[in-house]
Amino acid sequence: MKFRYLPMTENDQKEMLDTIGINSIEELFSDIPKATRYKENLKIEEALEEPKLVKEMSRLANKNKNIKDYTSFLGAGVYEHYIPSVVNHMLLRSEFYTAYTPYQPEISQGELQAIFEFQSMICELTGMEIANSSMYDGPTALAEAAMMSAGHTRKKTILVSKTVHPEAREVLKSNADGQNLTVIEINDKDGVTDIDDLKAQYHDDVASVIVQYPNFFGNIEDLKAIEEVAHQGKGLFIVSSNPLSLGVLQPPGSFGADVVIGDAQPFGIPTQLGGPHCGYFAVTKKLMRKVPGRLVGQTTDDKGMRGFVLTLQAREQHIRRDKATSNICSNQALNALGAAITMSAIGKKGVQNMAAQNLQKAHYAKEQLKKHGVEIVYDKPFFNEFVVKLPKSIKEVNKKLVNHHILGGYDLSRAYENKENMMLVAVTELRTKDEIEHFASVLGGVE
Secondary structure: OOOOOOOOOHHHHHHHHHHHOOOOHHHHOOOOOHHHOOOOOOOOOOOOOHHHHHHHHHHHHOOOOOOOOOEEOOOOOOOOOOOOOHHHHHHOOHHHHOOOOOOOHHHOHHHHHHHHHHHHHHHHHHOOOEEOOOEOOHHHHHHHHHHHHHHHHOOOEEEEEOOOOHHHHHHHHHHHHHOOOEEEEEOEEOOEEOHHHHHHHOOOOEEEEEEEEOOOOOEOOOHHHHHHHHOOOOOEEEEEEOHHHHHOOOOHHHHOOOEEEEEOOOOOOOOOOOOOOOEEEEEOHHHHHHOOOOEEEEEEOOOOOEEEEEEOOOEOOOOOHHHOOEOOOOOOHHHHHHHHHHHHHHHHHHHHHHHHHHHHHHHHHHHHHHHOOOEEOOOOOEOOEEEEEOOOOHHHHHHHHHOOOEEOOEEHHHOOOOOOOEEEEEOOOOOOHHHHHHHHHHHHOOO
């Protein structure tokens, strides 16, 4: 036998043909005119036997540069962080990894409680009052926040800073196009949102102002100044935030944010080719009936026992379509559970310590690079990412770094026309002193 998995045996095929009353596969397609049929063989390789296929796929996979064999300084929205071993032990329990929508609370208490704990921890981190059960990822959450702001304010313009992740801005534009909303991008100045440009672009039809904290370049935005502009009309103030950074930074809720969204990837979700991730979505109490997706609430049963249920359903599966606030019908329950387990295992002090290590190691890397003559682009407070400028293209530099078993940073020229030869460098708590110094030495030697 050549394969473990046989999608269809000859007997299966014969039974199916007999059931529909024909004698052959050719007869099944007899209604398609012969003139329109493709008569040649498709230009694909012959199927391999399973052992050969496994070897070939392994060969191809080994061509990838991975973070087990290479030291990574690549971030830009996906970060290599410590993941406690308990996370996988819990996620691989069948009652979690096979769980779907907890429609029946009487048999879904474990799943519902896990989501409730995730919501609670997100509220603590962000300084907000309500959080949902998760979104698909950070960019999706950002776009949904913008759509919600337009529906809530009945205004049609979204102001988004160019310091917001470029991929998130593209997702926002795609969603806005379908809703006939106008997206205006606010320029950056010295690595942060240009407040003067924001003031100039603000008008009566603005539904929301969106910024990232820390922003895409790693810099800390002045949320107080931005909030004053965002709330001078009736628009909402939306902040996209790396949740780990909130272990050391003042939460957006303290600055009057109406909505805080982001990606929970830094907590227990590995860097697995860009996904799946887990977005989070937190709001003030006044917006709780406008939140997309699911909310899990705590209640008591008829015997006074604590329990958990889905509540305040605002999606079209539960209410009239014209009353629905979003077409997001699902969440990332398994990844949200992973994030919740990670935060629980590390603990409040552990999250603070982990965030502090990111901060300190990134600043150490910046000083080491400066010692080796590497130009630091922005002189701003930052978290665990910063921008450097090099004498040649980042694509060329990253090829050289691979030869030293280093995965270099993100090439900013891919998303910004005015940022040629600029690299976004990420340093997490997993980078050692030796790794940082080796990186600085190699990068400093680029000519």
